[in-house]
Amino acid sequence: MVNRRIAEILRSGQPDESVGIQGWVRTKRESKGFAFIEVNDGSSLANLQVVINQDLPDYEAVLKKLNTGAAVEVTGLLVASLGKGQRIELKAQALKVYGEADPETYPLQKKRHSFEFLRTIGHLRSRTNSFGAVFRVRNACSTAIHQFFQERGFLWVHTPIITASDCEGAGELFSVTSLDLKNIPRTENQAVDYTQDFFGKPTYLTVSGQLEAEVMAMAFSNVYTFGPTFRAENSNTSRHLAEFWMVEPEMAFCDLEGDMDLAEAFLKHIFKYVLSTCPEDMEFFNQRIDDTVLATADNIINNQFERLTYTEAIKLLEKADIKFEYPVSWGLDLQSEHERYLAEQLFKKPVIVTDYPAQIKAFYMRLNDDEKTVRAMDILAPKIGEIIGGSQREERLEVLERRVIAQGMKPEDLWWYLDLRRYGSVPHAGFGLGFERLVQFMTGMGNIRDVIPFPRTPQNAEF
Ligand code: 4AD
Ligand code: MG
Structure with a gap:
């Protein structure tokens, strides 16, 4: 499957379409039996929300690797989102983690960092x-x-x-x-x-x-x-x-x-x-x-x-x-x-x-x-x-x-x-x-x- 850019999916993706994306995890939220990750590939401000169900192979092991900063590839089906803030989300059918990012050392976390601080990590601030x-x-x-x-x-x-x-x-x-x-x-x-x-x-x-x-x-x-x-x-x-x-x-x-x-x-x-x-x-x-x-x-x-x-x-x-x-x-x-x-x-x-x-x-x-x-x-x-x-x-x-x-x-x-x-x-x-x-x-x-x-x-x- 040809991977698509997230900006384009957010703009024109339709429910039931099969899509593949590649990008970096911005956040992860875990619930009982499923988890959400927000993925960004630089094409837009908005992230694509990905829903990962526990029936995905190696669910627990994969979830551990999905920390902020990890590089992933996800393929699945687009579905209309029930949550607020997005029209559409991706239901994962396959997920591959390319490069992990250790949450203990990765400097970018889900909070606002000052521009002064970000200047000291110019290689990551983008x-x-x-x-x-x-x-x-x-x-x-x-x-x-x-x-x-x-x-x-x-x-x-x-x-x-x-x-x-x-x-x-x-x-x-x-x-x-x-x-x-x-x-x-x-x-x-x-x-x-x-x-x-x-x-x-x-x-x-x-x-x-x-x-x-x-x-x-x-x-x-x-x-x-x-x-x-x-x-x-x-x-x-x-x-x-x-x-x-x-x-x-x-x-x-x-x-x-x-x-x-x-x-x-x-x-x-x-x-x-x-x-x-x-x-x-x-x-x-x-x-x-x-x-x-x-x-x-x-x-x-x-x-x-x-x-x-x-x-x-x-x-x-x-x-x-x-x-x-x-x-x-x-x-x-x-x-x-x-x-x-x-x-x-x-x-x-x-x-x-x-x-x-x-x-x-x-x-x-x-x-x-x-x-x-x-x-x-x-x-x-x-x-x-x-x-x-x-x-x-x-x-x-x-x-x-x-x-x-x-x-x-x-x-x-x-x-x-x-x-x-x-x-x-x-x-x-x-x-x-x-x-x-x-x-x-x-x-x-x-x-x-x-x-x-x-x-x-x-x-x-x-x-
Ligand atoms: O006014 P400047 O020095 O003009 C020239 O270099 C002419 N040769 C231009 C021309 O007529 N073809 O520089 C032009 C613009 C400034 O108005 C300013 O916006 C920017 O370049 N500039 C700087 N921007 C960032 N850092 C600096 N150190 C800058 N010095 C000038
Ligand atoms: Mg001048």
């Missing part, structure tokens, strides 16, 4: 309701992203992870070294030389695929990247990771308005898609994690984002009737508390702030006529702060060269990037969405470490 829901929603977000761009004719381009350029110019890079460990004598007490460059040239883990995406946009018009990026910033916050995923569309023949319109339509699309494909998981977040999750999704889908310039934002922040920890004044970057005040308290919806001072933004952003500000845009979300950062790019060779030099970089290191302005240059724009921040925003999860399967932070890179 078997809980919360992480099951998070990673299904994360998957749905990825699908929605590809669907959005593919439907619009964008090309998904794969940009390198090892690179020689610091796209953001922030100097927060992990360097890459090539080690030939097999030729390092292990017997001697000799320290490994970690200072060798990547085949003789300094290289780093990429902080952004943007510069390479610009290369591709100058041939394919509309492209996007979706891949891992790395930042060696030592920030221990609930919104920063050392390794995170970023989605970066890049559009030729596009200005900042087109960029903002695309970003807004993009976020709306992802929220709609996730609400329609993961309704139970979203309901779960709303009930158990943050009771504003569904209202936030509704807000994103149905309201126009607020758009204002950095200069206007500074004026509003200076007038704010709360005391900020960090100072507010023209020329200083917005801190997360300022971003959250604007989105959460003042406008109560996402806010797009444009035209930041040139000196606090990256070299590639298009200089405005005032020569003080650049065509940048950040999308600030309630609870999260900056979720998207983007800009219209500087397409004028002379201005770009000037900006490269002003930021202490060498034009010759970026010769290929400058070439894009020498040959067939056009106005173009793009943005980067922090994928984990999106998943946080979508699910209401408080800590970014809990929306990526294997978080990498200064404290956490265990496996």
